[in-house]
Amino acid sequence: MVDKLIHFSSTRRADGCKGGVEKFAMYLQKAIGCGIYSPGHPYHGSLQNLGVICDGSWGQTFLSSGVKNVISVVHGTWAQMHRNCGMTDGPETLAQEVIWTNPDVKVVAVSEAAKREVEHFYQVDGVQVILNGVDTDLFYSSTKHPLAHPIVLHTA
Numbered sequence: 001m002v003d004k005l006i007h008f009s010s011t012r013r014a015d016g017c018k019g020g021v022e023k024f025a026m027y028l029q030k031a032i033g034c035g036i037y038s039p040g041h042p043y044h045g046s047l048q049n050l051g052v053i054c055d056g057s058w059g060q061t062f063l064s065s066g067v068k069n070v071i072s073v074v075h076g077t078w079a080q081m082h083r084n085c086g087m088t089d090g091p092e093t094l095a096q097e098v099i100w101t102n103p104d105v106k107v108v109a110v111s112e113a114a115k116r117e118v119e120h121f122y123q124v125d126g127v128q129v130i131l132n133g134v135d136t137d138l139f140y141s142s143t144k145h146p147l148a149h150p151i152v153l154h155t156a
Helices: 020-032 060-064 078-085 091-100 112-122
Strands: 004-008 035-037 050-055 069-074 105-109
Touching (some): 020 035, 060 091, 069 091, 069 112, 078 091, 091 112
16 A cells, blocks of 8 residues: 655756656656655655655665565666667666566556567566656647647657
């Protein structure tokens, strides 16, 4: 049973970070009313009956503290980025492996591509996909033209 739900990531939109992961957190907060936390703004509340939605490996601290309700959102993998850039895997790749292979963690991906990366690099089965969506109440054309409509691009 979860009494409180929070989102935890490396950065927050409130701190001036305007990336897609931070936008995901903003939409999540608007949809479910969760608090948004980061290493610079840690969560200090009760861990009892806490649910944590984290980006990538950022839920590891909560798992280590005994929180059992963790959902990790995959926006992409460090392993794939390293392959794309000709780099060697580092500790961030291991951190993702540790959380995504933990049987107590529910793993969801924001795209089919992210799901394939997790399956390929970490052999994680059962990953659900929650496509990045655009809330048309928050994102709309600024023009007053009656035929104007938002142009939505889905990146993968």
